[in-house]
Structures are given as structure tokens and as C-alpha cells.
Amino acid sequence: MSIIASFLFVVFAINVANAGPKYAGIVMDAKTGKILYSHKANDARYPASLTKMMTLYLMFEALDQGKITKKTRIRMSKYAASKPPSKLGVKAGRTLSAEQAILSLVTKSANDVATAVAEHLGGSESNFAARMTKRARQLGMRKTTFRNASGLTAKGQLTTAKDMAILGLALREHYPKHYRYFSTRLFKYRKRKYGNHNRLLGRVKGVDGIKTGYTQASGFNLVSSVRHKKRSIVAVVMGGKSGKSRNAQMQKLISKYLNKATRRSKKKMLVASINKQVATTQLASVVQLPKQGPMPIFRQQVDDPALLRIEQAHVASITFANNKRRLSKRSFNVIRNKLLSMNNTQSPSPKHNSKSSIDNLITASVETKTPVTSVSRVNKSVIQFKSSGWQVQVGAVPDQTNALLLLSKTRQRMPSLDNARKFGEIHDYLEPVVKNGTTLYRARFAGFESKKSARSACKAMKTQKIACLALKG
Numbered sequence: 133m134s135i136i137a138s139f140l141f142v143v144f145a146i147n148v149a150n151a152g153p154k155y156a157g158i159v160m161d162a163k164t165g166k167i168l169y170s171h172k173a174n175d176a177r178y179p180a181s182l183t184k185m186m187t188l189y190l191m192f193e194a195l196d197q198g199k200i201t202k203k204t205r206i207r208m209s210k211y212a213a214s215k216p217p218s219k220l221g222v223k224a225g226r227t228l229s230a231e232q233a234i235l236s237l238v239t240k241s242a243n244d245v246a247t248a249v250a251e252h253l254g255g256s257e258s259n260f261a262a263r264m265t266k267r268a269r270q271l272g273m274r275k276t277t278f279r280n281a282s283g284l285t286a287k288g289q290l291t292t293a294k295d296m297a298i299l300g301l302a303l304r305e306h307y308p309k310h311y312r313y314f315s316t317r318l319f320k321y322r323k324r325k326y327g328n329h330n331r332l333l334g335r336v337k338g339v340d341g342i343k344t345g346y347t348q349a350s351g352f353n354l355v356s357s358v359r360h361k362k363r364s365i366v367a368v369v370m371g372g373k374s375g376k377s378r379n380a381q382m383q384k385l386i387s388k389y390l391n392k393a394t395r396r397s398k399k400k401m402l403v404a405s406i407n408k409q410v411a412t413t414q415l416a417s418v419v420q421l422p423k424q425g426p427m428p429i430f431r432q433q434v435d436d437p438a439l440l441r442i443e444q445a446h447v448a449s450i451t452f453a454n455n456k457r458r459l460s461k462r463s464f465n466v467i468r469n470k471l472l473s474m475n476n477t478q479s480p481s482p483k484h485n486s487k488s489s490i491d492n493l494i495t496a497s498v499e500t501k502t503p504v505t506s507v508s509r510v511n512k513s514v515i516q517f518k519s520s521g522w523q524v525q526v527g528a529v530p531d532q533t534n535a536l537l538l539l540s541k542t543r544q545r546m547p548s549l550d551n552a553r554k555f556g557e558i559h560d561y562l563e564p565v566v567k568n569g570t571t572l573y574r575a576r577f578a579g580f581e582s583k584k585s586a587r588s589a590c591k592a593m594k595t596q597k598i599a600c601l602a603l604k605g
Contacts, residue, residue, distance in 0.1 A: 152351070152371060152372075152373050153371075154371025155172070155351075155369075155371040155372065155381075156172040156173055156175055156177055156292070156368075156369075156370045156371055157170070157171045157172075157293055157367070157369045157370065157381070158171070158173040158293040158368045159365055159366075159367045159368075159389040160301070160365060160366050161364070161365060161392075161394060162357070162359075162364035162365055162366050162398075162402070163364055163394050163396065163397075163399075164393075164394055164398075165301075165402045168392050169367075169388070169389050170294075173292060173294040173297075173368075174275065174292050174293075174294055175292060175293075176275065176290045176291070177291060177350065177370045178290065178291075178347060178349045179276075179278075179283055179289065179291040179296065179350065179353070180283045180285075180345030180346050180347045180353050181218075181241045181282070181283040181343065181344065181346065181353075182283060182296050182299075182343055182344075182345040182353050182355060182370075183246075183264075183278060183280070183289070183345070184237045184241060184246055184282065184343060185296070185343050185355065186264045186278060186299060187237065187246050187249060187250065187260075187282075188234065188238070188310075188313075189299065189302065189303055190253060190264065190267065191230065191233070191234060191249060191253070192303075192306075194253055195230070196307070198540070199253075200230050200252075201230065202229060202230050203229050203230070204252075205227040205229060205230075206228055206230060206233050206245075206249060206252045207226075207248065207252070208223065208224055208225065208226055208227065208228070208244065208245075208248045209247075209251055210224040211251075212224075212245075213244055215244045215246075216243060218240055218241050218242060218243060219240075219243050219244040219245070220240055220242040220244055220245050220321060221244070228245070228248075232321060233245050233248070234313050235313065235316055236319060236321065236326070237249075238314055238316050238328065238341075238343075239316055239317075239319040239326050239329065240319065240326040240329075241329055241343075241344065241345070243282040243283075246280075246281040246282040246283075247280070247281055247282055249281060250280070250281035253550070254551075255547065255548070255550065257281055258279075259551055261278045261280055261281065264278040264281070265277050266557055268295070268299070271298060271299065271403055271404075271406065272403065273295035273299060274295070275292045275294075275295055276290065276291040276292070276295045277289060277290055277291075283347070285347045293368040293369075293370050294368075296353075296355050296370070297366050297368050298403060299355075300342050300355045300357060300368070303342065304357060304366075305401050305402065305403055305405075306405050314340065314341025314342045314343070314357070315340045315341055316328060317333055317334060329344040330343065331375070331379055332354075332379060332382060332383070336356075336358075336383055336386060337360055338358040338360030338361075338386075338390070339357070339386070340357050340358070340359060341356070341357045342355045342357050342366075343355050346375070350370070351370065351371035351372050351373065352369075352371070352372035352373070352374060352375050352377070353368075353369065353370045353371070353372070354368070354369045354370075354378050354379070354382050355367070355368050356368075356369075356382055356386065360390060363391065363393040364393060365386070365389060365390055365393050367382060367385050367386060367389070369381050369382045369385065521578065521580060521604075521605050522578075522580040522583055522585070522602065522603070522605065523561065523576045523577060523580065523586065523603055523604075524576060524577045524589050524600050524603075525574055525575065525600065525601045525603060526538060526542050526576070526577070526593070526600050527575045527599070528565075528572045528574045529572065529573055529575065530571065530572055530573070531573070532562065535562055535573035535574075536560070536562070536575075538575045539575050539576075539577070542575075542577075542598060543560075545596050545598065546589075546592065546593060546596065546598070548589075548592060549577060549589065555579075555589055556585060557579050558578070558579045558580065559577070560576075560577065561576045561577065561578040563576060577589070578605060580602075583602070586602040587602045589602070
């Protein structure tokens with residue numbers, strides 16, 4: 133080791149040592165998941181406003197599921213308006229749009245808005261926090277527990293530097309089109325302008341987000357995403373003594389470890405997506421095809437064994453049969469030729485379901501008189517997959533779009549389905565079944581934690597005159 137290199141190493145080590153007992157940090161290669169640097173990365177820390185990364189994750193999820201739009205109005209309750217700064221200062225009873233809420237969380241880190249979002253999406257902040265924690269576990273954040281949506285210090289609300297790095301990666305990978313909000317430098321609301329608390333944006337080459345945080349208990353926190361010259365990292369600094377020292381430490385980590393990240397192309401998603409209500413939007417030509425696929429939706433007009441095999445391979449990931457018109461001819465031929473090269477391209481015929489009594493509910497009391505032709509009016513991306521556990525069926529219709537509309541209208545009349553603490557993490561689910569040569573789509577809500585919770589939900593639906601049936605998946 134050269135004298136200069138030795139000197140730099142010593143200086144770096146001293147800076148870490150002088151960072152204080154709260155300091156923790158990690159640098160992760162965003163293409164491979166390799167940990168390039170770690171210091172107390174698995175030790176418990178207060179997340180402070182890094183918590184809002186998960187609040188935003190669930191907002192992005194709601195946007196993609198069609199539960200909210202950018203124009204959805206979010207009401208500020210008295211409870212939300214009473215939150216201490218940093219806050220936007222919206223008066224109780226007034227509203228702001230979902231997009232304004234996103235921008236205020238990213239830039240101003242508004243505690244009042246975070247609470248209002250939690251109440252809008254979860255019914256209450258405590259319900260929303262339970263959902264945040266459950267989603268954290270599903271993403272692999274094993275040591276994170278959320279008690280609120282803002283990050284204000286609360287007993288038991290803890291995380292780790294590693295878990296925050298995982299969340300940073302998840303936001304980039306799962307919601308790339310929404311992730312751009314994190315690079316917002318200036319947010320205008322009414323007559324005021326709010327700058328982003330992340331001072332590295334525009335000052336450190338390659339930094340495109342993500343979030344700052346501070347409370348007296350946590351110290352100064354920062355999660356940074358960096359992409360430069362084909363290299364990409366996510367870095368976390370927690371427990372800084374000041375905003376200035378935290379930023380300086382982050383810059384040192386970026387300078388030291390970005391060049392150690394790979395320049396090779398990314399081979400796979402690093403954080404598994406657990407959002408089962410929205411199918412992937414990737415073209416089938418770039419999806420790795422399984423050797424054996426799930427049972428296809430039977431269609432009499434499909435006489436090409438390769439096409440039937442394509443449907444087998446993708447019915448559980450991109451509902452290929454309903455999306456094939458979006459593929460270019462070249463993309464389709466890539467898949468077809470690959471499938472023809474496989475063995476056993478012939479597919480078995482699906483068995484008819486003998487439990488015909490379930491499908492007597494051809495329509496529920498939520499009427500769908502007019503077929504929906506506009507994609508924007510209903511989310512067509514519900515995955516058709518085998519979902520275990522207890523479910524509630526609200527109808528079985530011969531049109532997928534109307535089945536989705538049936539679920540959407542039921543959710544509108546039954547907001548309590550979003551109560552994760554009461555029912556569990558409920559998702560929309562279509563199960564196609566062939567009856568007398570016709571494909572019916574069973575419209576169900578799946579994910580109930582018990583028989584009791586499924587029956588309770590169905591009972592509540594019946595009070596709203598919604599026909600339903602609780603059953604084991």
C-alpha cells in the first residue's frame with residue numbers, strides 16, 4: 133500500500149470513528165446486490181423521515197393499482213394538521229392532490245401530509261403503519277418496524293441501514309416511473325416554494341435521490357441513489373452529528389465505492405416484487421420463460437401449439453392472451469421460436485371444475501350493465517394466478533374487464549377491505565374457469581388471514597347488498 137493510499141485509509145477510518153455512536157452506513161451495488169461497504173449496517177436505528185420512503189412506496193403502489201390517481205384529493209384531518217414540523221401547514225378540512233402530497237414528502241418531508249396520506253390509504257395512521265411493516269417484511273426488511281407514516285420518533289419504530297438500502301432499491305426497481313419524483317429540486321405549493329432537503333442533488337455527479345431524515349433521537353440520516361458511467365449504487369448514512377457532516381460522509385462513500393461497482397448489465401431484479409395486484413409490464417420477449425408453465429386458459433380458437441405454450445408460460449405473469457396485441461411481430465416470433473425449441477410443446481387440456489355451485493353467482497349486486505372499453509377506467513393488470521388461503525367471491529362473469537370492474541366497484545363500496553389489521557393484506561384476484569365451452573372469470577378478494585376474517589368481510593358486504601361467498605382457495 134502506498135503512503136498516500138495509507139494516509140487516505142487512515143483519514144477515512146478516523147472520520148468513521150469520529151462519526152459518533154449512532155453512526156451506521158452501507159453501500160450496495162445496485163446491479164448485483166453486493167455490499168461494498170458496511171459499518172453497523174444491521175444495528176437498530178431510528179429511521180426518522182426515511183420512514184416516508186415506505187409511505188411513498190405504498191402511495192406508488194396505490195397509483196399503479198388504480199386506487200388513487202395523481203389528482204385524488206387527500207383531506208387534512210385535525211390529527212394530521214396537528215403534527216409538528218417539518219410540515220406543509222395545510223389547514224384541517226382542506227385538501228391537496230396526491231401528486232402534491234408526493235412532492236411535499238419528497239422535498240419538504242412534511243409530517244402533516246404523511247399522516248393525511250396514511251389516513252386516506254389506511255383509514256387510520258396505525259392501520260397504515262401495520263401495512264407498512266408488513267410490506268417491509270415482504271421486501272426482506274427483517275429488522276424494520278413502523279409505528280407511523282412520518283418518522284417522528286415513536287417507541288418500537290426501528291430500522292437498519294441495510295433495510296433502508298433494500299427499500300431504496302425496491303423503490304427504484306418496482307416503481308421506476310414514479311421514482312423520478314425523488315429528483316425534484318423545487319416544489320411550489322400555493323404561493324410558497326420548497327427546496328429539497330437533499331443537498332447532494334445537483335452537487336454530486338450521478339446522485340438522483342432519495343431521502344433525508346432527522347430527529348434528535350436518530351441523528352442525521354440520508355439514503356442516496358447514484359448512477360454514473362454505467363455504475364450504480366445505493367448508499368445509506370445514519371446517525372450523523374450534523375447535516376453537513378452527514379453529507380460529507382455520504383460524498384466520501386460515493387467517491388470511494390462507486391468505482392468498485394460493476395459496469396456489467398443488470399441480470400435480475402434484486403428485491404422481489406410482492407405486489408400481486410399488478411402484472412409486470414415487461415415485454416414477453418425479455419421475460420425468462422419457465423420450462424413448465426401453469427395450466428392455460430382454454431380457448432378453442434388457439435390451435436397453434438406454440439401459441440398455447442406461450443399462454444401456458446405467461447398466464448401467471450403477464451396474462452399473455454390479453455396482451456399479445458401489444459407485442460411487435462418480431463417480439464412474438466422471438467418467443468415462438470424459443471418455445472418451439474423446447475421439448476413437450478404440446479399442452480394438456482385443462483380439466484373442467486366440477487364445483488359448479490360456486491359459479492351460480494354470475495353477477496353480484498354491483499351491476500356492470502355496460503362493458504368497459506376504456507383501459508383508463510379500470511385496471512386490467514390483475515394477475516390470474518392460484519391464490520391460497522381464504523377468499524371472498526363476489527361474482528363470475530364471462531368478461532375479464534367487467535370482472536375487474538366488479539372488484540373495483542366492490543372496493544369503492546367497501547373501504548374497510550383496506551384495513552390490513554382487520555382482514556390481512558387483501559388483493560384482487562381473477563380465477564378463470566371453463567364452463568360449457570365459455571370462460572368465466574371468478575372475481576374474488578384473496579389474502580384473508582383466516583376463515584373468520586373472510587366470513588366477516590362477506591357479512592359486511594351483504595349489509596351493503598353485495599352478494600358474496602367466503603371459501604377456501
